[in-house]
Amino acid sequence: MKLETLELTNFRQFKNGKIDFSTDQDRNVTVIHGQNGAGKTTLLNAFTWVLYEEANFDTREDRLVNEGQITKAAPGSTLTVKVQLTFFHENDRYRATRTVDYTKQNNQDLDGEMGNPSFSLEQQSSPGNWDRLSEGQKRVKQILPDRLRSLFFFDGEDIEELAGVDNQEQIQKAIQNIMGLTILERSISHLKQVADEFEAEYREYADDEVEELFRNRDKLEQRIEKKTDQIQTRKDKRDELSDRIEEITTQLENIDESSDLEQALQAAKEERSSVNTELEAVDSTLSSELTKGGTLALALPVIKETSADLEELQENDLLGSEVSADFLDTLLDRGKCVCGRPLEEHSMYYERVEDLKSEVGVSDIGETAVRLIAAAEHADEDYRDLEKTLLESLERRHTLADELAETKQKIADLEQELDNLTLPGDSGTKSPAELKKEREEAEAQRESVSQDIGMLIEQRKGLEDDLDAVSADLENAREEQEQATLAKKRWRAALQTRAEIESSFNKVQNAVRKLADQRVSTMFESIAHKDLSAEITDEFELRIRQRVGDQWTELSKGTGETQIASLAFIGSLVAIARERYEKDTQSSYFTGGIYPIVMDSPFGALDDDHRRQVARLIPDLGSQIIVLVTDAQWGGPVESEMEDISGAMYTLDFDDGTGDGNYPETRIRTEKALKVDY
Amino acid sequence: MTTSEAGTEVQVDKETIQRVKDRVFDAEEEQRHLDRPHNILPQIRDIIREEVDQ
Numbered sequence: 001m002k003l004e005t006l007e008l009t010n011f012r013q014f015k016n017g018k019i020d021f022s023t024d025q026d027r028n029v030t031v032i033h034g035q036n037g038a039g040k041t042t043l044l045n046a047f048t049w050v051l052y053e054e055a056n057f058d059t060r061e062d063r064l065v066n067e068g069q070i071t072k073a074a075p076g077s078t079l080t081v082k083v084q085l086t087f088f089h090e091n092d093r094y095r096a097t098r099t100v101d102y103t104k105q106n107n108q109d110l111d112g113e114m115g116n117p118s119f120s121l122e123q124q125s126s127p128g129n130w131d132r133l134s135e136g137q138k139r140v141k142q143i144l145p146d147r148l149r150s151l152f153f154f155d156g157e158d159i160e161e162l163a164g165v166d167n168q169e170q171i172q173k174a175i176q177n178i179m180g181l182t183i184l185e186r187s188i189s190h191l192k193q194v195a196d197e198f199e200a201e202y203r204e205y206a207d208d209e210v211e212e213l214f215r216n217r218d219k220l221e222q223r224i225e226k227k228t229d230q231i232q233t234r235k236d237k238r239d240e241l242s243d244r245i246e247e248i249t250t251q252l253e254n255i256d257e258s259s260d261l262e263q264a265l266q267a268a269k270e271e272r273s274s275v276n277t278e279l280e281a282v283d284s285t286l287s288s289e290l291t292k293g294g295t296l297a298l299a300l301p302v303i304k305e306t307s308a309d310l311e312e313l314q315e316n317d318l319l320g321s322e323v324s325a326d327f328l329d330t331l332l333d334r335g336k337c338v339c340g341r342p343l344e345e346h347s348m349y350y351e352r353v354e355d356l357k358s359e360v361g362v363s364d365i366g367e368t369a370v371r372l373i374a375a376a377e378h379a380d381e382d383y384r385d386l387e388k389t390l391l392e393s394l395e396r397r398h399t400l401a402d403e404l405a406e407t408k409q410k411i412a413d414l415e416q417e418l419d420n421l422t423l424p425g426d427s428g429t430k431s432p433a434e435l436k437k438e439r440e441e442a443e444a445q446r447e448s449v450s451q452d453i454g455m456l457i458e459q460r461k462g463l464e465d466d467l468d469a470v471s472a473d474l475e476n477a478r479e480e481q482e483q484a485t486l487a488k489k490r491w492r493a494a495l496q497t498r499a500e501i502e503s504s505f506n507k508v509q510n511a512v513r514k515l516a517d518q519r520v521s522t523m524f525e526s527i528a529h530k531d532l533s534a535e536i537t538d539e540f541e542l543r544i545r546q547r548v549g550d551q552w553t554e555l556s557k558g559t560g561e562t563q564i565a566s567l568a569f570i571g572s573l574v575a576i577a578r579e580r581y582e583k584d585t586q587s588s589y590f591t592g593g594i595y596p597i598v599m600d601s602p603f604g605a606l607d608d609d610h611r612r613q614v615a616r617l618i619p620d621l622g623s624q625i626i627v628l629v630t631d632a633q634w635g636g637p638v639e640s641e642m643e644d645i646s647g648a649m650y651t652l653d654f655d656d657g658t659g660d661g662n663y664p665e666t667r668i669r670t671e672k673a674l675k676v677d678y
Numbered sequence: 679m680t681t682s683e684a685g686t687e688v689q690v691d692k693e694t695i696q697r698v699k700d701r702v703f704d705a706e707e708e709q710r711h712l713d714r715p716h717n718i719l720p721q722i723r724d725i726i727r728e729e730v731d732q
Binding site: 182183186187190191193194197198486489490492493494496497500501 | 690694695698699702703706707710715718719722723726727729730731732
């Protein structure tokens with residue numbers, strides 16, 4: 001799908017206007033910029049309204065009609081709101097049109113009464129001739145499925161949520177959506193329902209014992225479902241608390257009195273987290289080195305003594321071929337070594353001589369002794385290496401512990417200073433100290449909720465284990481009756497088919513996750529700082545990590561990098577869908593597609609450096625990109641990066657209507673249009 | 679719910695499962711364009727009854 005033009009008539013603040021999108025391969029970006037309130041979000045909504053009859057406005061969602069036009073209209077007259085979108089899809093040109101009439105009831109009626117919207121989709125048969133399709137809405141949903149809408153028409157300021165906490169479901173859903181596995185999804189769901197029906201049939205014939213097992217299983221399933229609900233409720237609560245904590249942090253950063261302190265506090269907390277991460281890594285090194293070589297330290301004196309004894313025996317020519325296991329037996333029997341050391345049964349020396357006897361062949365004692373002496377020398381070297389590593393690690397640990405103590409003190413001092421800021425803000429808002437206290441309470445509550453979540457997950461796991469046990473008992477339950485057996489067989493067939501489809505579904509989903517992971521990682525690393533990396537984990541989490549020393553630590557939410565990673569993720573899905581489409585594979589359940597991206601305010605509150613990085617990334621996100629951006633975001637690095645790569649550019653000239661008593665209106669002014677002949 | 683719940687003493691061979699799967703996909707495919715497929719559950723139930731009849 002490639003967008004060609006968008007035309008608006010009486011749609012919100014647009015009395016009329018038209019945009020020709022760039023369809024050029026090299027200059028694939030169309031930029032539309034304007035001041036706040038000029039109508040960028042209205043344009044984003046125009047796309048979703050014309051295609052799906054969906055719009056999401058902050059104010060007066062029900063009023064699509066132009067305010068000025070309905071006010072001026074004569075009572076009883078009708079105004080038509082119209083949005084028309086032309087686009088290409090698989091070598092055909094389409095025209096989607098949605099209209100709705102507003103009738104002005106009387107002079108006081110400034111809203112108009114809304115009629116029923118109507119929709120048409122036409123396909124161009126020859127230049128100037130359009131054929132109306134009978135099931136237009138259905139066709140639109142086939143071309144750009146409804147479920148993909150949020151992936152390709154989005155508010156850039158919301159998109160960073162993809163890289164936020166607990167985002168697995170969004171990522172997983174996005175991956176499922178891009179795969180277009182409708183048939184698989186539906187089959188899984190429907191087979192579950194049919195399996196339940198066969199199960200019910202089977203239960204009609206089942207005996208009391210089996211019935212009891214079924215009852216137990218049902219109860220366990222209900223309890224598991226309840227636990228799952230409880231977990232979700234707490235997760236929601238945790239998210240809510242996280243949002244509040246973030247909100248307070250932003251507030252504290254924006255209050256003049258606390259701004260510097262709060263920023264210093266956040267920096268100190270990040271430093272504490274980074275030092276803690278490194279400290280854990282050092283502890284892990286210490287632990288693994290001690291596990292690996294710790295016994296060496298204890299055994300070394302014995303090894304050295306044994307080595308010395310063997311050398312002495314060798315020098316005295318007592319380890320030649322004439323020395324036999326019998327000789328060693330004699331030593332053990334008489335309880336005394338040739339060196340004079342007592343060989344008491346079960347003592348370390350007794351066992352050492354015993355081991356020596358069993359390890360060698362009768363005639364190989366001399367050779368083995370040489371080998372053991374060499375091994376003992378090697379053990380000495382290993383010990384020195386171990387000692388060096390341990391000393392270095394301990395030294396580093398000591399430094400880190402000092403740093404940690406220092407950072408903790410710094411945090412305590414800063415918190416104390418914040419506690420002293422007890423004066424309320426200008427408009428009677430909470431003081432920094434009150435905000436900080438509220439944040440601490442929210443953090444404590446979040447910690448407690450997180451613990452609850454952990455506990456509930458454990459409890460659910462226990463119930464799931466019980467469920468598995470009951471299921472296994474059911475598996476073994478025997479039924480003699482023929483009908484019961486047949487019903488059971490059908491039940492099994494439904495479940496087995498469903499399990500196989502589910503397995504295919506998971507395989508494809510995982511394959512796409514891996515592809516997306518590779519692309520996100522490559523795209524992100526090509527643009528972000530070299531010590532940062534992005535990945536989609538096995539659990540479908542989009543994570544950004546930062547290298548600190550030799551360790552990777554997770555980057556906190558709300559940075560410019562999360563915006564970049566989230567955009568890279570969307571870009572990866574677009575690329576995967578396109579690749580799949582162009583490969584024309586045999587799979588009939590994931591055919592892919594070519595999709596445009598329309599994004600509102602992708603630069604959010606980013607600093608200049610990150611805006612530049614995002615601007616560089618945008619052309620690579622898809623084959624056609626439409627960027628809606630505020631004038632404030634457009635200037636500087638964004639404009640310099642995007643001016644050359646954009647094929648079309650528009651300004652939204654907004655008149656708020658306050659000056660001359662008129663009504664708000666936006667005109668679309670063309671700054672640059674790249675003419676392409678079709 | 680797992681497949682094992684339906685028991686091991688009744689076996690459904692792989693070929694049957696494959697036929698059920700293909701026919702279910704065909705039935706779903708016919709109604710892919712619909713938001714809510716019509717009568718799909720009775721259709722799937724009949725497919726399974728026909729394929730597993732003894």
